[in-house]
Amino acid sequence: MQYSDEELVERYGAGDGESFRMLVERYQDRVYHIVYGIVGNKDEAEDLSQEVFLRVYRFLHRFKGKSRFYTWLYRLTVNVCLSARRKRKNEPGKIFSLADSSKYGDDPGEIELADESFSPLKVLQNREMAETIKSAINSLSEVLKSTFVLREFEELSYEELTRVFQCSKGTIKSRLSRAREQLRRKIEPYLNGTV
Amino acid sequence: MSCKKWKKKLSSYLDNEVSSRERSKIEKHLKSCRACFNQFKQLERVHRLVQSIQPEKPRPGFYERLSERLCQKKTTLREKLVAWRYGWQLSFPGVGKIAIAVSAVLLVSVSFYIWRSATSYEVNIKVFEEEYFRSQQMNSFVGELALPVFFEIE
Numbered sequence: 124m125q126y127s128d129e130e131l132v133e134r135y136g137a138g139d140g141e142s143f144r145m146l147v148e149r150y151q152d153r154v155y156h157i158v159y160g161i162v163g164n165k166d167e168a169e170d171l172s173q174e175v176f177l178r179v180y181r182f183l184h185r186f187k188g189k190s191r192f193y194t195w196l197y198r199l200t201v202n203v204c205l206s207a208r209r210k211r212k213n214e215p216g217k218i219f220s221l222a223d224s225s226k227y228g229d230d231p232g233e234i235e236l237a238d239e240s241f242s243p244l245k246v247l248q249n250r251e252m253a254e255t256i257k258s259a260i261n262s263l264s265e266v267l268k269s270t271f272v273l274r275e276f277e278e279l280s281y282e283e284l285t286r287v288f289q290c291s292k293g294t295i296k297s298r299l300s301r302a303r304e305q306l307r308r309k310i311e312p313y314l315n316g317t318v
Numbered sequence: 319m320s321c322k323k324w325k326k327k328l329s330s331y332l333d334n335e336v337s338s339r340e341r342s343k344i345e346k347h348l349k350s351c352r353a354c355f356n357q358f359k360q361l362e363r364v365h366r367l368v369q370s371i372q373p374e375k376p377r378p379g380f381y382e383r384l385s386e387r388l389c390q391k392k393t394t395l396r397e398k399l400v401a402w403r404y405g406w407q408l409s410f411p412g413v414g415k416i417a418i419a420v421s422a423v424l425l426v427s428v429s430f431y432i433w434r435s436a437t438s439y440e441v442n443i444k445v446f447e448e449e450y451f452r453s454q455q456m457n458s459f460v461g462e463l464a465l466p467v468f469f470e471i472e
C-alpha cells in the first residue's frame with residue numbers, strides 16, 4: 124500500500140521511524156536534482172541534500188500540514204542551499220565566483236541530453252548544448268536560479284512557488300521572466316539548428 | 319503597450335499562468351509582431367532544452383549514508399550531555415580539583431576547630447585528625463572519578 128506524504132508525516136509523528144525512510148526514498152532524487160541545479164557540483168549536492176533530510180528529521184514535528192509536504196520540503200531545500208552559498212561567500216579565501224562555477228568541470232561526460240538518435244555528431248552537439256545550458260543556469264543569481272529550477276525541474280505551479288518563497292505571484296512572474304530572458308540571451312548564439 | 323511590456327509577459331504565457339483574457343491579448347500581439355514572436359519561439363526552445371536535460375541522481379545508498387550521519391549526530395548530542403554533566407570536573411585540572419576539595423575540607427575543619435575552641439578551651443586533636451583523614455580519602459575519590467572522563471568535547 125502506498126501512503127500519501129501526509130500519512131507518512133502523521134505516522135512519523137506517532138513514532139514510526141520507517142515512515143521517515145519512506146519519505147527520504149520518495150524525495151531523495153528530486154531534492155538532489157534541485158540542489159544540484161542550484162549548487163552545480165556533485166559533492167556539494169550530496170552533502171547539502173543530506174543536510175536537507177537531517178533538518179527534515181529534526182523539524183518534521185513543526186510541519187503543521189497547512190501546505191503540501193513537498194512545498195515545505197522544497198522551502199527547506201532552498202533555504203539550505205542559499206544559506207550554504209551565503210556561508211561560502213563569507214568564508215575568507217573561498218570567495219564564490221560565478222565565473223568559477225559556470226563551468227561544470229567535474230564530469231562533463233555524464234551530462235547528457237535525452238537523445239533518441241545515435242548520431243555521434245548529434246550526441247556531441249547535444250552534450251555541448253547541455254553544457255552551455257547548465258553553465259548558463261548556473262550563472263543566474265541564487266534566487267533566480269532556485270525559482271527557475273523549481274519551476275522547470277519540479278514543475279511547481281506559481282501558486283506553489285509563492286508558498287515556497289513566501290512572496291507574491293508578481294515576484295515569481297518577474298523572477299522567472301528575468302531568469303528566462305538571461306538564459307535566452309546567453310544561449311541565443313547556439314540556438315540556430317536546434318529543435 | 320510597448321513590446322518591452324509584452325516580452326515580460328511571455329514567460330508566464332509559456333507557463334500557462336495568465337488569465338484567458340490576457341492570453342488572447344498576447345496571442346493577438348504575437349500574430350502581429352515579428353520581434354515578440356521570435357523571442358517567444360526562442361524562449362520555447364530554451365524551455366524545451368532545459369526540460370531535456372537528464373536529471374542528476376544521488377549515488378546509490380543515499381539513505382544509508384544519511385542514517386550514518388543521523389547516528390553521528392545523536393552520539394555527539396549524547397556526548398555533549400555527558401560532558402555537560404561532568405562539566406565542572408572537565409573545567410578544572412586534577413590539581414585544581416584537589417585544591418578545591420582540600421580548601422573546602424580545611425575551611426570546614428578550621429571553622430569546626432574555632433567553634434570548638436570558642437565553646438570549650440579543650441583542643442580535640444583526635445577529631446581534627448579524623449576529619450583530616452576523611453578529607454584525604456575524599457580527595458583520592460574525587461581524583462579517580464575525574465580521570466576517566468577525559469574525552470573530546472565538540
Ligand SMILES: [Zn+2]
Pocket residue numbers: 320321324347351352353354355
Ligand atoms: Zn512586440
